[in-house]
Amino acid sequence: MKQNQKKPPKLWITCLLLCMVICFDVIAIFTPDRKFSETENRMLAAFPSFSAQGLSDGSTGENVEKYLSDQFAFRDVWAGISFFTRSKLMGQNEMNGVYLGKDDYLMLVPSEPQPDSVQQKADAINAVTEKYGNINHCIAVIPNAVTVMTSKLPDYAPDANQTKQLTALSKKLKGISFCDVTKAMRSKRYEALFYHTDHHWTSLGAYTAFRSIAPSLGIDPDSVEFDVYTVSDSFQGTLASKSGSHGYYDTMEIYVPKGDHPLSVKYSDGDEAKGTLYQKEFLDTKDKYALFLGGNHPTVTVTTTADTNRTLMLIKDSYANCFVQFLTPYFDQIIIIDPRYCYDTVDMVLNEYEVTDLLYLYNADTFMSDTSLADFLTFSSPQENEE
Numbered sequence: 001m002k003q004n005q006k007k008p009p010k011l012w013i014t015c016l017l018l019c020m021v022i023c024f025d026v027i028a029i030f031t032p033d034r035k036f037s038e039t040e041n042r043m044l045a046a047f048p049s050f051s052a053q054g055l056s057d058g059s060t061g062e063n064v065e066k067y068l069s070d071q072f073a074f075r076d077v078w079a080g081i082s083f084f085t086r087s088k089l090m091g092q093n094e095m096n097g098v099y100l101g102k103d104d105y106l107m108l109v110p111s112e113p114q115p116d117s118v119q120q121k122a123d124a125i126n127a128v129t130e131k132y133g134n135i136n137h138c139i140a141v142i143p144n145a146v147t148v149m150t151s152k153l154p155d156y157a158p159d160a161n162q163t164k165q166l167t168a169l170s171k172k173l174k175g176i177s178f179c180d181v182t183k184a185m186r187s188k189r190y191e192a193l194f195y196h197t198d199h200h201w202t203s204l205g206a207y208t209a210f211r212s213i214a215p216s217l218g219i220d221p222d223s224v225e226f227d228v229y230t231v232s233d234s235f236q237g238t239l240a241s242k243s244g245s246h247g248y249y250d251t252m253e254i255y256v257p258k259g260d261h262p263l264s265v266k267y268s269d270g271d272e273a274k275g276t277l278y279q280k281e282f283l284d285t286k287d288k289y290a291l292f293l294g295g296n297h298p299t300v301t302v303t304t305t306a307d308t309n310r311t312l313m314l315i316k317d318s319y320a321n322c323f324v325q326f327l328t329p330y331f332d333q334i335i336i337i338d339p340r341y342c343y344d345t346v347d348m349v350l351n352e353y354e355v356t357d358l359l360y361l362y363n364a365d366t367f368m369s370d371t372s373l374a375d376f377l378t379f380s381s382p383q384e385n386e387e
Helices: 008-031 052-057 059-069 075-089 113-132 163-172 182-186 205-216 239-244 280-284 318-322 346-352 364-369 372-376 382-386
Strands: 098-100 106-108 136-142 226-235 251-255 265-266 299-304 312-316 333-337 357-363
Touching: 059 226, 098 239, 113 136, 113 163, 113 364, 113 372, 136 205, 136 364, 163 364, 182 205, 205 251, 205 280, 205 318, 205 357, 226 280, 312 346, 318 357, 357 364
Parallel strands: 136 357, 312 333, 312 357
Antiparallel strands: 098 106, 226 251, 265 299, 299 333
16 A cells, blocks of 8 residues: 655745745846955956847857856855855865865965976076176075965865976076075964965065075075064955855064165056055955055065165066065165066166166966066067177
8 A cells, every 4th residue: 555645845846946036136136236346356247238249159148147147146145155065065175276275274276387488487587697697686486385384285185286396497597596485484384474365475474485585685684673563354365255265364464674764665557656565555455465565566666775785676476565575674776577567678677777686586376377477578679689
């Protein structure tokens, strides 16, 4: 005899789901579109315009899909639920190119280096070193958190050690001081050298590297002492935005040299000169790391009263933004170049300033993947270079 089985209320479930979809659609209609997501630190898609070309090639459909995804009602809430489900319940240890490490550490999954691009950069650096032999040339490529803080990697994460890449790079370079800070940073790997929620290093991490790089720059790192100030305890960086993990807040610190060290900072892209390296208004925004030099600019000129008769040209990515605070007591001028935004060439800058020292400062992931450095290191006067 068959037992009576209660059939699941399929109709009620269907109706409930349909009501939820309708409710969300109604809410979306009456909710103003957002232009920017503070949580993800990015611009959100706007309602697309329609055209015959867009309809025929499918781009309009793609833009509509992006718009609906970005402007979905309670999007941040659903993103948080998705992160919790995938990381806590399903045990996923990587999301959107971010390792979900131990002790709330988020770590950027390094991009694969492109051998041809790395060789091209090395050749360009060698050419500059040879042409401007009267300058002290140094390079520091900083290993990322995945290499320095390996104990914080999630279980079963693939080997992402960048040591072999840095060793191979050092062998390609000639006549330049290669500052390998890996050992110095690993010696302090249990300290807060990197932010939990951002791909950048902390000021402590930068200071640790500075002490290792200083001898190559002819600097005594013990000749100047610094006061350390906490400026924020609510920083959530790019890795939190990429992964959807928002349960941890980082502390930010600045290092200010003791004594009287006035300086002036001039930006090439129109911002007026400022008497400080720190733009504290960014502490009230999502992009708090822009506290250092106001973020990235094509060229920044820092003029000090160090009276050392030395001018440093710093070719860099964003890691160097918080590194500059340790250099100001030692150079009369620091010419900071970000090749990703600068359309000059290296000899145009070197011919304008009486540079005594040149430092390349990049994090390993950017150096291995970025292509703008080789373009910047070309010479604007080929005939002059041949002579």
